[in-house]
Amino acid sequence: MTVPPEELELAAAFPPAERDRWREMVKGVLRKSGAATEDTPLEEIEGLLARPSYDGVPIAALYTAGDGAPGRPGLAPYVREVRPDAESLAGWDVRQRHAAPDPAAVREAVLADLENGATSVWLVLGEAGLPVDGLAEALRGVHLDLAPVVLDAGRRTPEAAEAFLALAAESGKAARVAGGLGADPLGLRARTGDVLPVEAAAELAARCARDFPRLRAVTVDGTVHHDAGGSDADELAGAVAAGVAYLRALTDAGLNVDEAFGQIEFRLAVNADQFLSIAKLRAARRLWARVAEASGAADGTAARVHAVTSSAMMTRRDPWVNMLRTTVAAFAAGVGGADAVTVQPFDARLGLPDAFSRRIARNTQTLLLEESSLSRVADPAGGSWYVEKITEELARAAWDRFTEIERAGGFAAALDSGLIAERLAATWERRRKDIARRKAPLTGVSEFPNLAEKLPERAPAPPAPSGGLPAVHYAQDFEALRDRSDAHEAATGARPAVYLATLGPIAVHTARASFAANLFQAGGIATVSGPPEDFAASGAAVAVLCSSDTLYAEHAADAAATLKGAGAVKVWLAGKGSYDGVDDRVHAGCDAVAVLEATLQDLGVS
Incomplete structure (x- = not known):
């Protein structure tokens, strides 16, 4: 009878893994595809699989222990954040945004949020949201010492x-009022072109440091930068450069270095690319720790980050899918x-x-906090060789761009x-081509x-501020095409259509x-689809041949002639090959936006 060992060695039944052996196996696959x-040489195999991010950071196919140097949680450079601390298991601050006029x-929505899982409030004021003179009414009933307001x-x-x-002063609890005043003259200038003196932010910071110790002014x-189409390094570099400018202004206004660092909070975007979003937040803390070190700040000066x-x-289209996107992004945050x-x-x-x-937005975070227990783990990504490596490389790329801004x-x-x-424009152009x-x-x-979707109807939101850097949406080119189709349907009673001319059996x-x-x-x-000979009855003006390469070789030219003879103004072919009568091809990796633009024009859709 075999006695099991006291310690179970999980890899004991497998031969040791060797990198060169892995490369040999991958090379065999790449040879079949023609990529190798x-x-x-074996040392070039991994390079064939790597792909660059929009920052030029290579995303490799394999990461090993040699790629990770995680450091200790909770210590400089704060790449590995520690949450929760010894006093609380609450996790991060669940911050709800409100921009209704x-x-x-706003008051009703704020109270509902705070009663059902939100822990702080983000209020947009001015032309893009709540009137400033309505602030008191919007916050009536909110305990400012318990619910931070930004x-x-x-x-x-x-x-x-x-x-x-x-x-805050009227509450009688000024020392306990938390949140932030949101002063960001440089961000305002970037977003709208409006000029607000940086000294105004410094004056507010001095007041907060003196009279409201739990408030951050900046x-x-x-x-x-993200909204203008920028990459993660673009966003980090711009944020660090603005942060350094504020540090100079705050210390010039009389705050010491530690007080100046304590007055600044960063707001960064997270998206559905969860690993790069995780790395971005970790890299942000690393970069700010380097600034703190160079500034002579005390130990423990970690960046405070608000992820959005x-x-x-x-x-705008199929907005329900946004629930999935924001869940992935919130997980990354x-x-x-x-x-x-x-x-x-x-x-x-869609509007307000x-x-x-x-409620769905709140509960997304509640589920991650309470059911997934993310807040009960210190640095869940720590030790992931992939995350550790791209964190370091992203931080280096952002630092290079930050120093370029400083120069x-x-x-x-x-x-x-x-x-x-x-x-930012150069990065957006690359991303836009990939989307197209x-x-x-x-x-x-x-x-x-x-x-056939029916979009939910919402009250219009106040117009977003503009006038500076552009605000883009990844879906904007496709959504503009859909808008043209909708307008055509409203005017004519039918959508523009193409005919899928199928050759051979359905399989x-x-x-x-x-x-x-x-x-x-x-x-x-x-x-609409059917055989080429039925094209004329379809009422379409554009046709697409759909079949296998073998049948294309035998019948594509004749089918194209049939379609052109029945009045087709253009004949596309789905797949590979050039044939008489075929005007162009659609295939994986083609410029879909260009294809759709041309097709709408051929169909007479303005």
């Missing part, structure tokens, strides 16, 4: 800050160690969210010179669209017909 040859409606008032920041500080809003689910990734998290309601692109969508004269000078805008080619798919928009043409239908419907173009 017999002469390809009606103070009574303001976001743009160019009305001084006025809004005065109103809030007056409420918010460094990095999301303006990305506005750029949200869609929690794992990445965010101090506060805001989940945008799934209907944020209703009670149901705010240009600092954040304001780099913004005025166009340096920041040019880099569906290499970066958008479920419900560029993939698997639902032309042969189904795959490519399904591919073509998915592509054209992403532009709001309906599809």
